[in-house]
Amino acid sequence: MSDDAPDPVELGVELLAHLEQESLSVAEAMDRIETVTTNPGVQREILDTAAMRGVIDREDGLVRPTSGGTYVSFDADVVVREGDFSCERCGAAISTGHFVQFDGGELGPFGSTCIRKVLGRE
Structure with a gap:
């Protein structure tokens, strides 16, 4: 990755922060994350980082954004x-x-x- 290339973890976390659904299955969330990276380790890191920062809640196979209303215009x-x-x-x-x-x-x-x-x- 070059110095000016975006960090895929940061992009993935931002994408999850801007989800417009109240909840998604982990599979649906992964479909979105795959637009950032197809590397399974980085995909897990995106989910883990987003959960650790409080951007999403993960429970019972669902991903729920916590930021409500920060949709992409x-x-x-x-x-x-x-x-x-x-x-x-x-x-x-x-x-x-x-x-x-x-x-x-x-x-x-x-x-x-x-x-x-x-x-x-x-």
Whole structure:
């Protein structure tokens, strides 16, 4: 990882902090985390760090965000760029990439359908 590359743990924790559902199964949360990293050790670290910081509660196979109301705004927090991209969620070739702007860095690109799934709008 280069010095200016975003920390995947920080990005994953921020993603979990901005979940729009009251609760998700651990499997659903992992589907979101996989957009940040496919490394199982880093995925566990994201969940553990988020729980340790009080960003999420984990109980009975569910993940519940504790921050309520800190959702990602499509207008303010998602940047759309034209180019040749591969969606970070499904791998499809896309010409319009949607990038989520977090304090810890940028997450994406995603296609128009996948950005909605990653953010819990579908």
